Amino acid sequence: MTTLLRTRELGKRYRRRWALRDCTLDIPAGRIVGLVGPNGAGKSTLLNIAAGQLAPSAGSIEVLGGHPASGPAQLAKVGFVAQDTPAYAALTVADHLRLGARLNPRWDAAAARNRIERVGLDPAQRTGTLSGGQRAQLALTLGVAKRPELLILDEPVAAVDPLARREFLQGLMEAAAEYELSVLLSSHLVTDVERVCDYLVVLVDSHVRVAGDVDELLSSHHRLTGPRRDPGTLPAGQHVVSVSHTERQTTLLLRAESPIHDPAWTVSRVGLEDLVLAYLSPPTAAGRPALEVLR
Amino acid sequence: MIWLTWRQFRVQAAVVFGAIVALAVVLVVTGRELADSYAAGLAACTASGGCSAFLTNFLRDHDAQYYGLAAVTMALPGILGVFWGAPLVSRELETGTHRLVWSQSITRTRWLAVKLGLVGLASMLAAGLLSLAVSWWATPLDEAGASARPRLSPVVFAARDLAPIGYVAFAFVVGVAVGMLVRRALPAMAVTLAIFVALQIAVPLWVRPSLLPPVEATVAITPENLRGIGMSSPDGTARELTIAVEESGSWILDSDTVGADGAPVGALPAWFSECDPIMLTGPPTDPAVRNCFDRLAEEGYRQHITYHPGSRYWTFQWLEVALYGAATLAAAGFAFWWLRKRLC
Structure with a gap:
């Protein structure tokens, strides 16, 4: 198994609006993938399609070599923690574990019990009275104890306070390491992704803006500061992601495969957050295609 | 999946079956007295030469129970359609729990099949039990009222023998299908009730009379x-x-x-x-x-x-069940189709 997720011109249309469009991705297996983008960018749509919850309206998708929702076997390979981590309010935590045990062939009951104990959930408590963070932990437990090869999480910590968020992500990392899980996680917070992910996909306006290994992205993006000038005069192989000018100075964020030798620029490294923010802002006026996939 | 369905359904099931069993016990006790008093009265009036006065009084004395039970038996399919059928899927869609259960290792077709089958059969069992008890209890009254209010007349017909089972199957599945369309429990309940009541009026008025040439x-x-x-x-x-x-x-x-x-x-x-x-x-x-x-x-x-x-009473009973049964199957087919093609 070499690819986690492989999509070709994948799209999803609701009536006349495209929630996701021309999405082409190749993500290798064994990665912790962060999917970032503003609200409404199509993150949930992509994840729901990958989890087999939604049917695409265009293009093709393969998850772990299979078609999502092609049957119980594929469903068993992919765990999904849906947005807002829904749970049956009238059922207890223990009921949810039993639900997982009854509905999943590879259920790991001991791991589920241990996790519930470790995060301090009372098995007899109804989930309607759990806090958002506790419910997220329950949902993560269900997802992990299912023993999938890939765990997909759709904004699992969006409504959770910072401390609980940290604990949640920590639990996710431990589980991913312990069970050699691939993880596909969406968030609108770059800090979450920075903490746990080694692969990044930026989705804006239902299109993929950039995708690649985090380390490669960081090493190939540079911030250039120098006297004010027109960025149109850059050498080939350098792609401007964003430009900002002050009266005398120009700051560029650009992607370049080779080192930058122009002595007029002061070159500095870019943090992940700045990199993502640069891609989230509208495409540069220079007319260069900002939409490119880094493989 | 059977466990989960049962876990979600057990309280409602206990309430309805508890009430029906309690009513059935009352009906068995009073039904025997009713049958005895009918037999005794009939023997007495036959001996004295004229039974029309006895029959009239016998019917009049039990009017309240008779029509009350008919109303309960006719209402049960509607109630189960509204309270068991309509929220069955729509509540999950409303609270988002469908995304929890659909992400387990079970196809949503199977998920719906188990829910529909299990709760649907329970509703048919409930209506069947109630109908059996009421029909048995009312045997002397139906006999006494053979000409005044025959079993074939709409009010009595809908509350006897097989018909309520057909009604409940239909009301339940339509409730589920409407819930999937509307996606919210309360409007789904209202629409289900409206559909069921409209059919309960339309069928005896315009459909049932022409099922066979009169x-x-x-x-x-x-x-x-x-x-x-x-x-x-x-x-x-x-x-x-x-x-x-x-x-x-x-x-x-x-x-x-x-x-x-x-x-x-x-x-x-x-x-x-x-x-x-x-x-x-x-x-x-x-x-x-x-x-x-x-x-x-x-x-x-x-x-x-x-x-x-x-x-033709039994012919009509079977025709009614077949009619509603066919409508039930059509609604179930639609529900599965909608689940696969549209509900995503």
């Missing part, structure tokens, strides 16, 4: 078959006759007095106003009464009746 007969008006004389115009001048057909328990669809030419008469002749007060109450041996019947016969007045004979 029998037509033109009969002479005699002291034996004259059951009533009613006013049919606001000023009280025109008269309408109620005539019984030979077969007891028949469901009369249409009954018109026809003249010598066989065409329905708008109003009976003027001389009839003198007969009106005495024809029903006077003894048939009274010459004045005799004369009224003779004169109707001489002038060619007869009664044209369109009806379904009482012997």
